[in-house]
Amino acid sequence: MTDLGDVLARLPHEIVVTDPELIASYIRDESRFTEHAPPGAVVAPRSTAEVAATLSLTHEVGVPVVTRGAGSGLSGGANGLAGCLLLTTKRLNRILEVDPVERILVTQPGVVTADVRATAAGAGLMYPPDPGSVAMSTIGGNVATNAGGMCCVKYGVTGDYVLGLEVVLADGRILRTGRRTMKGVAGYDLTHLFVGSEGTLGVITEATLRLVPAPRDPHTVLATFGDLTAAGRAIDGISTSRVTPSVFELLDETTIRAVEDRSPLGFDLTVGAVLLLQSDSLNAAADAAELSEICSRSGALEVAVSEDRDEARALLEARRLALPALERLGDWLLDDVCVPRSRIVELLRGIERTAAEERLTIGVFGHAGDGNMHPTIIFDAADHASSAAAHRAFDAITATALRLGGTVTGEHGIGRLKTKWLERELGPVGLDAHQTVKEAFDPRWLLNPGVVLARRGPRRSP
Amino acid sequence: MTDLGDVLARLPHEIVVTDPELIASYIRDESRFTEHAPPGAVVAPRSTAEVAATLSLTHEVGVPVVTRGAGSGLSGGANGLAGCLLLTTKRLNRILEVDPVERILVTQPGVVTADVRATAAGAGLMYPPDPGSVAMSTIGGNVATNAGGMCCVKYGVTGDYVLGLEVVLADGRILRTGRRTMKGVAGYDLTHLFVGSEGTLGVITEATLRLVPAPRDPHTVLATFGDLTAAGRAIDGISTSRVTPSVFELLDETTIRAVEDRSPLGFDLTVGAVLLLQSDSLNAAADAAELSEICSRSGALEVAVSEDRDEARALLEARRLALPALERLGDWLLDDVCVPRSRIVELLRGIERTAAEERLTIGVFGHAGDGNMHPTIIFDAADHASSAAAHRAFDAITATALRLGGTVTGEHGIGRLKTKWLERELGPVGLDAHQTVKEAFDPRWLLNPGVVLARRGPRRSP
Numbered sequence: 001m002t003d004l005g006d007v008l009a010r011l012p013h014e015i016v017v018t019d020p021e022l023i024a025s026y027i028r029d030e031s032r033f034t035e036h037a038p039p040g041a042v043v044a045p046r047s048t049a050e051v052a053a054t055l056s057l058t059h060e061v062g063v064p065v066v067t068r069g070a071g072s073g074l075s076g077g078a079n080g081l082a083g084c085l086l087l088t089t090k091r092l093n094r095i096l097e098v099d100p101v102e103r104i105l106v107t108q109p110g111v112v113t114a115d116v117r118a119t120a121a122g123a124g125l126m127y128p129p130d131p132g133s134v135a136m137s138t139i140g141g142n143v144a145t146n147a148g149g150m151c152c153v154k155y156g157v158t159g160d161y162v163l164g165l166e167v168v169l170a171d172g173r174i175l176r177t178g179r180r181t182m183k184g185v186a187g188y189d190l191t192h193l194f195v196g197s198e199g200t201l202g203v204i205t206e207a208t209l210r211l212v213p214a215p216r217d218p219h220t221v222l223a224t225f226g227d228l229t230a231a232g233r234a235i236d237g238i239s240t241s242r243v244t245p246s247v248f249e250l251l252d253e254t255t256i257r258a259v260e261d262r263s264p265l266g267f268d269l270t271v272g273a274v275l276l277l278q279s280d281s282l283n284a285a286a287d288a289a290e291l292s293e294i295c296s297r298s299g300a301l302e303v304a305v306s307e308d309r310d311e312a313r314a315l316l317e318a319r320r321l322a323l324p325a326l327e328r329l330g331d332w333l334l335d336d337v338c339v340p341r342s343r344i345v346e347l348l349r350g351i352e353r354t355a356a357e358e359r360l361t362i363g364v365f366g367h368a369g370d371g372n373m374h375p376t377i378i379f380d381a382a383d384h385a386s387s388a389a390a391h392r393a394f395d396a397i398t399a400t401a402l403r404l405g406g407t408v409t410g411e412h413g414i415g416r417l418k419t420k421w422l423e424r425e426l427g428p429v430g431l432d433a434h435q436t437v438k439e440a441f442d443p444r445w446l447l448n449p450g451v452v453l454a455r456r457g458p459r460r461s462p
Numbered sequence: 463m464t465d466l467g468d469v470l471a472r473l474p475h476e477i478v479v480t481d482p483e484l485i486a487s488y489i490r491d492e493s494r495f496t497e498h499a500p501p502g503a504v505v506a507p508r509s510t511a512e513v514a515a516t517l518s519l520t521h522e523v524g525v526p527v528v529t530r531g532a533g534s535g536l537s538g539g540a541n542g543l544a545g546c547l548l549l550t551t552k553r554l555n556r557i558l559e560v561d562p563v564e565r566i567l568v569t570q571p572g573v574v575t576a577d578v579r580a581t582a583a584g585a586g587l588m589y590p591p592d593p594g595s596v597a598m599s600t601i602g603g604n605v606a607t608n609a610g611g612m613c614c615v616k617y618g619v620t621g622d623y624v625l626g627l628e629v630v631l632a633d634g635r636i637l638r639t640g641r642r643t644m645k646g647v648a649g650y651d652l653t654h655l656f657v658g659s660e661g662t663l664g665v666i667t668e669a670t671l672r673l674v675p676a677p678r679d680p681h682t683v684l685a686t687f688g689d690l691t692a693a694g695r696a697i698d699g700i701s702t703s704r705v706t707p708s709v710f711e712l713l714d715e716t717t718i719r720a721v722e723d724r725s726p727l728g729f730d731l732t733v734g735a736v737l738l739l740q741s742d743s744l745n746a747a748a749d750a751a752e753l754s755e756i757c758s759r760s761g762a763l764e765v766a767v768s769e770d771r772d773e774a775r776a777l778l779e780a781r782r783l784a785l786p787a788l789e790r791l792g793d794w795l796l797d798d799v800c801v802p803r804s805r806i807v808e809l810l811r812g813i814e815r816t817a818a819e820e821r822l823t824i825g826v827f828g829h830a831g832d833g834n835m836h837p838t839i840i841f842d843a844a845d846h847a848s849s850a851a852a853h854r855a856f857d858a859i860t861a862t863a864l865r866l867g868g869t870v871t872g873e874h875g876i877g878r879l880k881t882k883w884l885e886r887e888l889g890p891v892g893l894d895a896h897q898t899v900k901e902a903f904d905p906r907w908l909l910n911p912g913v914v915l916a917r918r919g920p921r922r923s924p
Contacts, residue, residue, distance in 0.1 A: 101702055101804045146647045157645060160622070175891045181800040182832040183619060184869035185608045185658050186876060186887050187896050187914065192654040196647050213704050240563055242675050282745045338643040342563045370644040407646035414648060425648050429637045433903075434649050440902040441895075452649065 004040045004085060007057045015050055017042035017088070026068060026088070027080045032333055033391070034076025034416040035450065039066065039086035046091045048166060048174060048205040055203065056172025058085055064446050067199040069109065069141030072133040074334055075415025077145065077198040077451050089140045092205060098123050103211045104163065104180060109140020109204050113147075116209070125211040128155035131411070132320060140204050146196030148411030150319070153369030154246040154280075155212070157411070159195040166206035167194050170442040180208055193437070198413050199448040201441040215280035218246055219288035220312040223295035223303045224271040228252070230299035231273035232345030235368050237294040238277070239341050243287045247278035248369025249319050252348060255363040255376075258325035265318050271301060275368065276319055278312065322365040323376065329361060331381040333390050334374060337401035338410030341371040350400040351375050358389040362397075372410035414452045422452065466502045466547060469519045477512055479504035479550070488530060488550070489542045494795055495853070496538025496878040497912065501528060501548035508553045510628060510636060510667040517665065518634025520547055526908050529661040531571065531603030534595040536796055537877025539607065539660040539913050551602045554667060560585050565673040566625065566642060571602020571666050575609075578671070587673040590617035593873070594782060602666050608658030610873030612781070615831030616708040616742075617674075619873070621657040628668035629656050632904040642670055655899070660875050661910040663903040677742035680708055681750035682774040685757035685765045686733040690714070692761035693735035694807030697830050699756040700739070701803050705749045709740035710831025711781050714810060717825040717838075720787035727780050733763060737830065738781055740774065784827040785838065791823060793843040795852050796836055799863030800872030803833040812862040813837050820851040824859075834872030876914045884914065 001009065008016050017023060028036035040063075045051045058065050066086045068078040080086055089110035097106040100123045107116055113127075113134045120127040130149040131137060137147065146159045164178025178184070178191035194201055225231040231250065238245065251259070251274045260267045267274070275295060279287035285307065292303045306312060326332060339347050348364055355362040366373035375397050379390035398408050398421055408414075408421040423431050435456050438445070445455045463471065470478050479485060490498035502525075507513045520527050528548045530540040542548055551572035559568040562585045569578060575596045582589040592611040593599055599609065608621045626640025640646070640653035656663055687693040693712065700707065713721070713736045722729045729736070737757060741749035747769065754765045768774060788794060801809050810826055817824040828835035837859050841852035860870050860883055870876075870883040885893050897918050900907070907917045 101698060102802045103701075146651075148645055148647075152645060157647075159651070169891070169895075173891050173894075175895055176889070177892070177895075179800075179869045180867055181802055181834075181869055181872070183610055183614060183800050183829070183834045183872045185610075185619075185873055186869045186871050186880075187884055187892070188659055188663075188899055189608075189621070189651075189654045189657060190892075190895060190899070192651045193899075195651060197650055201650075213706065236563060239565075244675065282743065282748075286744075338641075338645050340564045340643055367645070372643075372645045405642055407641045407643055407648045409648050410643070410645045411647055418648075422649055427638070429631070429635050430639070430649070430652075432635075433631075433637055433639075433652060436902045437650055437652070437655075437899070440898045 003061045004063050004083060007061055007063055007085060008041055010057055011043060011054060012050065015043050015045050017044055026071070026086050029071045029073040029076060029078040031074050031076040031415060031417055034079055036076065036079035037082040039080035040083045042086045042088060044088050044091045048168065051087065051168045051203050051205050052172045052174050054087060055168050055170060058446060059171040059444065062444060062446065064449050066448050067203050069138035070112070070136050072137040073141065073145060073415060074336070074412045075417040077413055077415035077448070079416060081449065087203060089138060095119050100125060102180065105209045105211055107139055107207055107209065109138060109207065111139050113137050113139050113142050120211045121214060124214055126214045127161060127209060127211055129158045129161060132323065139207060143195055143204055143207050144197065144199055145413040148367070148372065150247050150249060150367065152367060153248045154244050159192055161210045162191055162195050162207055163210050164208040165191050165194055165204055167202035167204055169202050170444070170447050175202065178208065196413070198415065198452050200438060200452050201447065215246065216282065216284060217309050218278040218280040218312055219284040220306045220315055221277040221288050221291045221295065221303065222315055223275045223300040224268060225273045225300055227272040228345050228348050231275060234275055234295045234298035234300065235344055236342055237298055238291060241290060241294060243279060243290050244281070245277045245291065245369060246280040247276060247316065248367065249276040250274070250366060250368035251319065251322060252364040254361060255322050255326060255365045258329060258363055259318055259321050262325040262328060263321055276315060319365070326363045326376045326378065330378040333377040333379065333394055335377070335394055335397050336374055336409050336412035337398060337406055338370060338372040339401050339404045339406035341369065343404040343406070344368060344371055344373065346404055347373060347400060351397055354393050354396045358393045360389055360393055362393065370410065371406065416451055419452065419454055465523045466525050466545060469523050469525055469547060470503055472519055473505060473516060474512065477505050477507050479506055488533070488548050491533045491535040491538060491540045493536050493538040493877060493879055496541055498538065498541035499544040501542035502545040504548045504550060506550045506553045510630065513549065513630045513665055513667050514634045514636055516549060517630050517632060520908060521633040521906065524906060524908065526911050528910050529665050531600035532574070532598050534599040535603065535607060535877060536798070536874045537879040539875055539877035539910070541878060543911065549665060551600060557581050558668070562587060564642065567671045567673055569601055569669055569671065571600060571669065573601050575599050575601050575604050582673045583676060586676055588676045589623065589671060589673055591620045591623060594785065601669060605657055605666055605669050606659065606661055607875040610829070610834065612709050612711060612829065614829060615710045616706050621654055623672045624653055624657050624669055625672050626670040627653050627656055627666055629664035629666055631664050632906070632909050637664065640670065658875070660877060660914050662900060662914050663909065677708065678744065678746060679771050680740040680742040680774055681746040682768045682777055683739040683750050683753045683757065683765065684777055685737045685762040686730060687735045687762055689734040690807050690810050693737060695760035696737055696757045696762065697806055698804055699760055700753060703752060703756060705741060705752050706743065707739045707753065707831060708742040709738060709778070710829065711738040712828060712830035713781065713784060714826040716823060717784050717788060717827045720791060720825055721780055721783050724787040724790060725783060738777060781827070788825045788838045788840065792840040795839040795841065795856055797839070797856055797859050798836055798871050798874035799860060799868055800832060800834040801863050801866045801868035803831065805866040805868070806830060806833055806835065808866055809835060809862060813859055816855050816858045820855045822851055822855055824855065832872065833868065878913055881914065881916055
């Protein structure tokens with residue numbers, strides 16, 4: 001019997017997935033050009049105890065484990081690996097508690113994020129994080145990747161709402177981190193060490209989330225600009241104003257054309273950039289007026305303000321269509337970089353130069369308020385030269401972000417896509433610190449091996 | 463030559479502190495009943511490079527290192543240890559950068575927190591965290607303890623404003639964590655592993671802090687209640703309202719009497735509890751009206767609303783006087799526990815029972831909006847029975863907080879005061895995870911040994 005077969009034989013047969021089609025569907029997430037393979041086997045545990053039993057066995061026998069939520073990731077963090085046991089959280093799908101006085105929600109990892117948000121809304125509260133995949137991604141995947149979204153400019157990222165976790169460690173022991181209280185400094189912040197660790201340090205089996213009061217309906221501002229320079233002036237003006245927008249998004253010319261081509265929304269196709277802004281504050285009307293004024297003063301071609309809820313949803317939908325619209329132009333390679341927000345225009349100019357040099361179409365959209373941009377490279381995967389150009393462009397864009405004082409990933413994570421880039425961003429001491437943490441929690445490197453970090457040789461004694 | 467003498471001889475003589483009085487003054491922080499001793503020697507490095515040189519030597523030779531900011535801590539985290547090298551950050555006292563567009567401030571650790579706040583204010587921005595010690599504590603100490611304060615109910619704690627750190631590791635290597643951008647998920651969140659680690663994982667030599675727009679002048683509400691039950695109704699009512707107060711403080715009867723006794727502010731001495739509330743939102747006037755209405759509806763005896771800036775400062779000062787006023791009553795032992803905010807009244811009732819049982823005066827004040835309370839036990843240190851009663855009361859209060867779903871420290875940290883309580887809160891798996899992290903970063907247990915965690919024996923192989 002193989003090692004993996006040994007593990008499977010000792011687990012409850014009800015949790016072992018046998019449907020070959022289903023197993024094959026777990027070969028990779030939504031990323032492109034990331035290493036992947038059909039998993040050796042798939043288990044779908046129904047409880048923390050079954051996750052613990054699984055990891056206890058894989059640790060004993062030495063089988064690698066890949067944890068998968070909805071598989072909506074864009075960096076390969078949930079890709080299958082030959083011979084691995086893939087653990088899907090899909091049956092850990094219950095919201096365990098909502099407490100409107102303490103404003104906390106306790107959930108299992110396999111719940112779809114939109115359902116977490118809907119449950120919070122049902123209690124008159126809000127769970128803010130809204131990654132683009134909110135309708136399909138799971139809260140466990142969101143926590144494991146510290147997912148972002150459009151809300152971040154005002155509300156922060158997933159990790160800002162995680163008070164505590166239950167995690168099954170590599171050897172099957174069950175760890176509880178954090179707390180249910182608003183504050184607490186008892187010991188190290190292990191909670192946020194697991195947040196964003198992409199399944200490499202443990203398997204998250206429960207999360208205690210912080211909720212906030214539901215905001216008012218937002219007021220929305222849509223501003224079009226003739227060129228990036230004018231949009232950049234508006235970004236700086238808004239960033240230094242007293243208004244905190246709840247949405248602060250940018251779409252470039254290529255993206256606008258692609259969106260308009262897919263779903264005509266009446267955009268003037270000669271515009272060079274669009275800013276989409278919202279305020280959901282108590283003074284949303286005054287905020288919208290100020291945002292609008294800043295855009296006009298910065299040289300906007302047109303500025304439209306709306307306080308209509310349905311119109312606001314339609315405008316946000318246009319933004320959510322950016323990636324699907326760009327996907328229609330060909331094969332795509334999506335980047336995710338974050339720069340200081342005053343450097344966004346430099347980043348976009350650099351991307352324009354890269355696109356020209358490589359003769360590629362690159363659409364850019366993203367979270368201007370955070371400096372977090374998603375350059376989307378369009379190419380022809382069947383054409384070797386085009387593929388090579390796309391990879392060069394991807395590297396050039398990531399390098400540009402680092403040069404501008406940015407980071408190689410704003411919200412999609414390292415996964416299998418950017419391990420080399422992480423090494424470059426961290427430098428040797430940072431990389432060593434990461435490997436040390438990995439080895440402390442997973443000495444056999446069995447949890448999602450190859451994701452975030454490459455394994456190093458045996459550690460020198462101190 | 464001793465090991466410590468060897469280290470000192472190899473360091474630049476300008477950084478070695480020789481004044482015996484100064485060295486003696488570093489014997490402990492502001493805590494009571496925590497182990498302390500005069501340090502073996504004191505160094506005051508002037509640069510990150512000098513910190514690195516120091517730790518490189520202490521690591522090589524095997525000398526324990528205690529890092530000290532202003533020494534205002536309340537848990538013994540900066541206490542001297544016999545034979546240790548105490549490293550003071552007082553000469554690392556420059557603010558390196560303020561960027562009003564990116565809204566970041568980069569500072570060395572020895573800068574007083576009030577100066578960080580003043581510098582931010584000079585740029586039209588705010589650095590929110592305001593621990594009680596804000597006028598004397600250093601930003602490095604605040605980061606190392608993840609300090610809180612009155613702002614937390616709206617603005618969060620120190621860690622929520624730390625984007626990145628420079629840390630000298632136990633062996634003298636210089637690690638940079640985090641980023642300068644608003645978002646970023648490149649690798650593990652080592653930044654927040656060092657935040658709150660109380661000098662046990664490395665020495666923080668630089669912090670990149672996030673700033674926010676300066677708020678409006680607040681509106682203040684002061685409400686008095688005949689008993690805790692009525693105050694508890696108001697706490698629940700405010701916690702479930704749409705108002706987010708920027709200050710949400712509670713003072714109990716004992717504390718009110720002590721404050722009034724020290725600095726007469728005109729409080730009715732028959733009241734059982736006072737709530738002090740502020741809103742600095744754009745709708746502060748409406749918020750104050752709503753807070754006031756909730757207090758009245760909950761049975762407040764009197765409710766006063768003020769929009770005057772000086773009056774607001776005077777009222778906050780009354781709250782800041784709580785500890786100094788209680789200190790006048792005798793020797794004191796200050797606790798710091800945090801419970802779900804709906805359990806505050808139960809916590810206070812439990813403290814009342816403990817005070818009656820032990821025949822002690824215990825004043826309670828703190829951050830009602832977070833559930834973070836500071837029971838202050840008054841006793842006679844010269845009387846053995848009274849001291850013993852104070853210790854029993856301290857343990858009983860901490861146990862009550864845990865039983866109510868709380869944590870043993872909301873903001874003061876574990877230090878040397880609560881290591882046993884941390885073990886109880888963490889449980890065996892949590893404690894093991896903490897020790898594993900400690901050993902990963904400080905394999906020789908040389909950084910602030912005995913703080914947060916007790917050393918364990920050699921680790922079993924996995």
